[in-house]
Amino acid sequence: MHGPVTDWFDQHARDLPWRRPEAGAWGVMVSEFMLQQTPVSRVLPVYEQWLARWPRPADLAAEAPGEAVRAWGRLGYPRRALRLHAAASAIQERHGGDVPREHAQLLALPGVGEYTAAAVASFAYGQRHAVLDTNVRRVFARAVAGRQFPPNATTAAERKLARQLLPEDEKLAARWAAATMELGALLCTARTPECHRCPIASQCAWRLAGSPAHDGPPRRTQTYAGTDRQVRGKLLAVLREAVAPVPQQVLDAVWDEPVQRARALDGLVSDGLVEPVGGGRYRLPLS
């Protein structure tokens, strides 16, 4: 199935800015942080702003972490901004300002997990790594395992399968990784897959089995309304827009339940996303 998939990719791959040669490893890394749990369409404008403002890791490392949080805008999960800033600092201190090539060194950076380390090594440096994101896992679940959806958490069996399917040739392996991910993102989607356009529809185990509905344990869904996360989001939105420290009283206006509001603010402070400056005032972190 490799040929059809990589051929399809050559014809249909999106022209995304982080796929252009000028993006470099830093561009790839920034995009990978932003794309964690966030759609491409929302990442695009913020990515352009970040790369224009901080074209190298050293440029971001020289800024206050709060500026990263501010520039993160409404992408969500703002701890990613903090971790990307910390990763830039680590790259500056430990790697002379260059994004490391070694998977183990990438993995040691803040905010870089199994997926992101493999993605940067593969996409930026053309190395041979099994890149297992939600798209690839879904493609393999369907094409190989004959199931509609992969398990909730990545399993050893999935990693083994991904390694087995990885072409031996390094450059081909990197293309395969990008191609399987793109296939999952564009055609083999979660909700309404476009099997009629899929280059491996005739070999897909799930289709051949009659496209059976998901049976295993229910897929985890998350609530949001009324949670601490929603309160944190409202608090941080005020602080992102503020140019000066914000009085407690202003923050109090975003949520009426005082216990939950205090808990959310404490959480933001302990996460390093918010800095108390005394006198009951708060701001995005300067250090």
Added chain:
DNA sequence: TAAACGTGGAA
């Protein structure tokens, strides 16, 4: 291992 962690667009 499971829960926490944002946000907004599409179905």
Added chain:
DNA sequence: TTTCCAAGTTT
């Protein structure tokens, strides 16, 4: 209107 979903990591 509600639910689902989006290139995960950390604890």
